[in-house]
């Protein structure tokens with residue numbers, strides 16, 4: 239049966255058939271009768287307050303995806319034996335809804351978040367889903383809570399899709415029940431008054447991800463173990479951890495961002511480099527992919543997805559070849575890096591000669607370009623900025 243089907247149906251369509259549901263035509267919306275208080279924009283703290291509604295879709299192995307529900311934001315009633323509480327059957331996504339100058343809500347490359355959500359879920363044995371259907375549910379949620387998107391430059395509504403294993407059993411095994419839900423939170427700009435370049439602590443002891451592991455997923459279990467190293471870095475006066483891997487000191491990521499370095503390589507070329515996705519240790523960031531695309535289309539900088547080590551960074555600094563470095567992710571877009579500490583020694587990374595930028599020139603340009611596309615002020619590549627109405 240499977241073999242004969244695969245001869246006539248394209249693999250993606252086949253995957254869709256088996257990831258059938260949820261059925262968004264069955265979406266049931268219950269509006270709140272007690273709207274939540276909206277804070278003034280200046281008082282918003284990241285992820286601390288939530289909009290009126292949430293999307294919730296349950297699944298069981300026996301019945302598949304149940305009918306999706308949008309209902310007032312509020313707690314769940316979940317059995318204490320549910321495996322998400324014990325074995326880390328949790329994964330999530332992070333993306334934002336923006337308001338453009340015409341008052342229209344927009345998402346940025348949400349198809350990439352849905353594809354990654356599907357990869358994270360299935361890696362944890364959580365059920366796959368129809369990516370277009372779940373995205374449609376998210377769009378409905380954003381339309382309903384559109385007033386929660388702050389109408390100020392740099393502000394947005396942060397969207398947090400999450401999937402959890404809910405079967406009531408202490409056995410470690412493939413989830414027989416799960417819940418997919420989406421909550422949303424109004425957020426301010428990461429940088430309230432211009433960039434604030436960061437200093438990193440390159441961590442020699444803790445490893446975030448390893449070949450064969452799940453670093454490429456947004457599994458909850460990748461994040462709890464970073465809290466203590468992050469606190470140690472903060473206590474030592476550094477903003478973020480630079481994650482390394484292996485004897486050679488391969489640079490992997492920074493905090494929960496992808497790492498980029500702009501340098502003159504040993505062949506003398508101006509090169510933007512970020513670690514490759516091939517061994518599964520790097521989170522495939524939407525911002526990472528967008529930056530690679532934008533810089534490749536400029537044509538004036540060589541762009542490489544290639545491994546590099548902390549020792550190569552130190553050599554580049556010593557030789558005066560280092561140009562700039564930054565982290566990249568949805569929360570901040572780009573985070574300029576002004577230096578790092580490794581084995582007790584502090585190293586400086588240049589910023590723009592124009593001190594008012596507080597970032598490297600390329601870092602600064604990329605932030606402007608990406609924001610322009612996200613808020614609909616610049617026409618980006620086809621399909622990147624998705625209008626909701």
Ligand SMILES: *Cc1c(COP(=O)(O)O)cnc(C)c1O
Pocket residue numbers: 332456491493494495496521522523524525526566567568569
């Ligand atoms: C989410 C995340 C990123 C950035 O991904 P974006 O899609 O650009 O937001 C990078 N690294 C880690 C570890 C992450 O969790």
